[in-house]
Every structure is written in structure tokens, then in C-alpha cells.
Amino acid sequence: MIEAIGYSILGFVLMELSGWAIHKYLMHGPLWSIHKTHHEHSDSFFELNDLFSLLFGSIAILLIFLGVGDLDYRFWIGIGISMYGMLYFFLHDVLIHRRMKWLDRPRKGFLKGIFSAHQAHHQSRKREGAVSFGLFLVPRKYFKN
Ligand SMILES: [Zn+2]
Ligand SMILES: [Zn+2]
Known part of the structure; x- marks a missing residue:
């Protein structure tokens, strides 16, 4: 049981850390032609950038598939990545970008910090010069009022 929780948290944390690095160094680097579709205004619901999701x-489904027989570390890391993915979808796609109009923009607290930090990321429509590349891993200043 403790292993299940530990590996799930590991999967979750790895996603934020690798997501931050991939966003900063690959998406705003050699893979910009794909990621830029998320920084431009578009009328279509899907973006080429959705390929990253x-x-x-x-990867999560593959890990779960590989580990489901023994319920080993691969299964639980896959679960952690999936939980991160669902939370990312709700925070980034629903709450911040309002791809589904389910929630209003947050006006206070932790969610407002996450929101402001990601808005700051979208201030730039260019490959260079963007700030705050993580979802949670962002400068502290966005959480101060
Ligand atoms: Zn970006
Ligand atoms: Zn975004």
C-alpha cells in the first residue's frame, strides 16, 4: 500500500518536473512549431499542441498496461501520471483556458496564483522570453496578492 502511494506520487511529481523542462527547453525550443499553436489564437477546438497531452x-496507459499484471511500480507510476493529467486538464484546459465553460476564473487563493502564473506565460506569443513554464512549479510571486 505504501508503495502504491509512493510510486503514484513519484509519477505525479515526475510529470510536473519533466513537463516544466520539456515545456521550457523543447516546446519553446525545437518543438516550437507544434507548441506555438497553444500560444496563438485559434477558432478550432483542437490545437496541434494537444499532441503532447x-x-x-x-505513456501512462502503456505503464499501466505493463504493470497491471503484478500491480508493480509501473502500474502506480502510470496511475500518478494519469492523476496529474486529469488535474492538468481541469486546471489548465478548463479553469485557465476555459475550453469548456464549466468554471469561472478564480478570484482568490491558490487557484488564482496558478491562473496568474499561467497567464503570465501566455503574455508572450513567441518562442523566446516566456516565463513560468510549470503548472505548479512557478515563481512564488504569483501567489502574493
Ligand atoms: Zn508555452
Ligand atoms: Zn496554456
Whole structure:
């Protein structure tokens, strides 16, 4: 049981850390042509940038598939990545970008900090010069009022 929780948390934390690095160094680097579709205004619901979510989702499904027989570390890391993915979807796609109009923009507290930090990321429509690349891993100043 403690292993299940530990590996799930590990999967979750690894996603934020690797997501931060991938966003900063690859998406705002060699993979900008894909990621820029998330920094431009578009009228279509899907963006080419959604391929990244598809990729991370596939990795999680693969790990769960590989580990489900013995319920080993691969299964639980896959669960952690999936939980991160669902939370990311709710915070980034629903709450921040309002792809589904389910929630109003947050006006106070932790969620407002997350919101402001990501808005700051979108201030730039260019590859260079963007700030706050993580979802949670962002400068502290966005959480101060
Ligand atoms: Zn970006
Ligand atoms: Zn965004």
C-alpha cells in the first residue's frame, strides 16, 4: 500500500518536473512549431499542441498496461501520471483556458496564483522570453496578492 502511494506520487511529481523542462527547453525550443499553436489564437477546438497531452497519456496507459499484471511500480507510476493529467486538464484546459465553460476564473487563493502564473506565460506569443513554464512549479510571486 505504501508503495502504491509512493510510486503514484513519484509519477505525479515526475510529470510536473519533466513537463516544466520539456515545456521550457523543447516546446519553446525545437518543438516550437507544434507548441506555438497553444500560444496563438485559434477558432478550432483542437490545437496541434494537444499532441503532447496525447503523448503523455499514451505513456501512462502503456505503464499501466505493463504493470497491471503484478500491480508493480509501473502500474502506480502510470496511475500518478494519469492523476496529474486529469488535474492538468481541469486546471489548465478548463479553469485557465476555459475550453469548456464549466468554471469561472478564480478570484482568490491558490487557484488564482496558478491562473496568474499561467497567464503570465501566455503574455508572450513567441518562442523566446516566456516565463513560468510549470503548472505548479512557478515563481512564488504569483501567489502574493
Ligand atoms: Zn508555452
Ligand atoms: Zn496554456
